[in-house]
Amino acid sequence: MSIEALIFMILIFAICLGGFICSLYLSVKKK
Amino acid sequence: MNKKEIFSSRWGIIFAGLGMAIGTGNIWRFPRIVSQFGGGAFIIAWILFLFLWSIPLLVIEISIGKKTRLGVIGSFGKIMGSNYAWMGSFVAFVTTAITFYYTVVTGWCLKYFFATTFQGLIEKDSLNFWHSFNSSWEPVFFHFTAIGIGALIIYSGVVKGIERANKILIPSLFFLLLVGCLRALSLPGALQGLDFLFSPNLAKLADYKVWLNALSQSAWSTGAGWGLILTYAVYSHKKENPILTSTTIGFGNNLASLLAAMAVIPTVFSYFSARDFSTTKVLDIMKTDNQGLTFIWIPNLFSKIPAGSFFLALFFLALCFAAFSSLISQLELITRIFIDAGLTRKKAVFVVGISCFIMGLPSAISMGFFNNQDWVWGLGLMVSGLFFTLAVLKVSPKRFREEIISTSDNKIKLGKGFDILVKLFLPLQFLAMLIWWLWQAYSEDPNNWFNILSQSTVGTVLFQWAVALAVFIFFNKSISKKILGSHEY
Numbered sequence: 001m002s003i004e005a006l007i008f009m010i011l012i013f014a015i016c017l018g019g020f021i022c023s024l025y026l027s028v029k030k031k
Numbered sequence: 032m033n034k035k036e037i038f039s040s041r042w043g044i045i046f047a048g049l050g051m052a053i054g055t056g057n058i059w060r061f062p063r064i065v066s067q068f069g070g071g072a073f074i075i076a077w078i079l080f081l082f083l084w085s086i087p088l089l090v091i092e093i094s095i096g097k098k099t100r101l102g103v104i105g106s107f108g109k110i111m112g113s114n115y116a117w118m119g120s121f122v123a124f125v126t127t128a129i130t131f132y133y134t135v136v137t138g139w140c141l142k143y144f145f146a147t148t149f150q151g152l153i154e155k156d157s158l159n160f161w162h163s164f165n166s167s168w169e170p171v172f173f174h175f176t177a178i179g180i181g182a183l184i185i186y187s188g189v190v191k192g193i194e195r196a197n198k199i200l201i202p203s204l205f206f207l208l209l210v211g212c213l214r215a216l217s218l219p220g221a222l223q224g225l226d227f228l229f230s231p232n233l234a235k236l237a238d239y240k241v242w243l244n245a246l247s248q249s250a251w252s253t254g255a256g257w258g259l260i261l262t263y264a265v266y267s268h269k270k271e272n273p274i275l276t277s278t279t280i281g282f283g284n285n286l287a288s289l290l291a292a293m294a295v296i297p298t299v300f301s302y303f304s305a306r307d308f309s310t311t312k313v314l315d316i317m318k319t320d321n322q323g324l325t326f327i328w329i330p331n332l333f334s335k336i337p338a339g340s341f342f343l344a345l346f347f348l349a350l351c352f353a354a355f356s357s358l359i360s361q362l363e364l365i366t367r368i369f370i371d372a373g374l375t376r377k378k379a380v381f382v383v384g385i386s387c388f389i390m391g392l393p394s395a396i397s398m399g400f401f402n403n404q405d406w407v408w409g410l411g412l413m414v415s416g417l418f419f420t421l422a423v424l425k426v427s428p429k430r431f432r433e434e435i436i437s438t439s440d441n442k443i444k445l446g447k448g449f450d451i452l453v454k455l456f457l458p459l460q461f462l463a464m465l466i467w468w469l470w471q472a473y474s475e476d477p478n479n480w481f482n483i484l485s486q487s488t489v490g491t492v493l494f495q496w497a498v499a500l501a502v503f504i505f506f507n508k509s510i511s512k513k514i515l516g517s518h519e520y
Contacts, residue, residue: 009229020282
């Protein structure tokens, strides 16, 4: 696997997983 | 509204929303499309359209459902006025028509899970198995079973049925996808697949087909514009934030798609790395249709890996979970409309179950009919998305944003960018997708393009849409009166 593809994969997961966890946290945290 | 019919917590609507969005398309369509249209380049466009099409429509749907507390038809009537309830009828019908054949798909997944577990599917010729299954009575039986299970869940109500089922299905589905992913990546040659999937290939962004396929995939996969999350929002808490719920669903859906692609594509690459490898061969497999890849090629691929039968069973179990979590939301959409019309949940579920079984029979029996309905109503979802956009335009995007989305309970608010999206980007994306798909159909058979009896022509789409629209416009007064009743805006 090329370094370029690895970095791209990490970036995509950072966006999708990060966005998911962030929205989930803000959705369910007690106000 | 009955107090029972509210999600017990915010987790309830989040799991239900994820279940609604994550369906068979994430597992059997995304890996195919991402392979064909440029891997990394496609992923960039696909994530962009999550923000430009899917999340805005999810926000609109949740806000409408939360505001009106009525199903799709009642919501359009209440938001736009009873003269426009026919738009809601069309949106509801498009999703209902999809449900008629989605129950058949769910049945296939069930059959293949059982066939892998108890009938030694992995040792059989998968092509013959698929054809003999499809020419038998079994698709009808499994279609019936899928509706039975779905109806039972809906019958149990929002908390004990929908919420409880999704709280089991969604975490299990993510676990299975993760296991499938790890297994695929442990295979020899799998990293080549990962490299293919995640190579940025930015030059491919110049190809308009990459953009249009990415937009279509995002539109179909997230469930935006189907009216499904609107229906779930009817049962949401007063403090539910449409923006956060939509982004959770959107990102969660994309995450599931990525995991599915990471399970399927490296497996295909690994299969060929041990043989006469070429990327063209891999792409040839990925070019086969959804059914061809899932029910013919996947069993073949898994038969060549250690413990293949076990992992094939897990794959079909994941597919079953994805199918059921979406099927539940589709059945609930129809059930909600009958409840709005005055039926009890018990009676509504009975009517929906029987109707879906009867109306799904042609698709269970004939693949030609199945493909025709998939073509007509899959494209119809884009019109549904447009109708939601028109609903916001009728209210005025600014008023909709300030009074319907951003209630006093929500701290996160949308800016003027939302108005531009609704006035410009959503209609433009609708036009681009519709024209492109119809143009493709026309180009494939220019001499037969208006044949309404052909499987995938422009004519059959326009004819079936026109009939549905004519019926709903003609009966609009009586339908809206029955559903809106005393709820008139």
